[in-house]
Amino acid sequence: MPVIDVKNSTLLVIDFQTRLMPAIDEGAAAIANARRLVEAAAMFGAPTLFTEQNPKGLGPTVPELRADDSRVLAKMEFDAGRAPGFDARLPEGNAAILTGVEAHVCVLQTALGLIEKGRKVFVAADAVGSRRPESKAVALRRMERNGVEIVTTEMVVFEWLGNATNPRFREAVALIK
DSSP: OOOOOOOEEEEEEEBBBBTTTTGSSHHHHHHHHHHHHHHHHHHHTOEEEEEEHHHHOOOOOOOTTTTGGEEEEEESSGGGGGGGHHHHOTTOEEEEEEEOOOIIIIIHHHHHHHHHHHHHEEEEEEEEOOSSHHHHHHHHHHHHHHTEEOOOOOHHHHHHHOOOOOOOOHHHHHOOO
């Protein structure tokens, strides 16, 4: 499989919401890794889209990840790709790098929907979460069986970085330490 190219990547940050995160197993670790990905995307110029599932019920994106409203898509659909306006915000031909919760609901359905549309999809396993660890594990296996590449935050950052001569090398390495 090809290396993740930052010039053809969009980061999707799915449903890290204030009322949902306290119930997520190892939620703080997922948020920390999602933050690393958000910072790396900004550093390397990859577009980032945040989604919020039923924001009136589940609240806004957690403060650690909060984006300006222009990058947030409110939705009621579990598959973000079915939300009105989603396709217009995902540049044609870009691979989707997914982080978010819950792994077995919105992340899974979004990943499978994007695969069905012919997109290349990567899910950062250490930057997704579910209330129950077994739900996350089964979701990751199912995604992989259906063509999703399962990666880690560090893999994404280093693939976006490309090489040790990149002028942003020290900044990128500092993100993952």
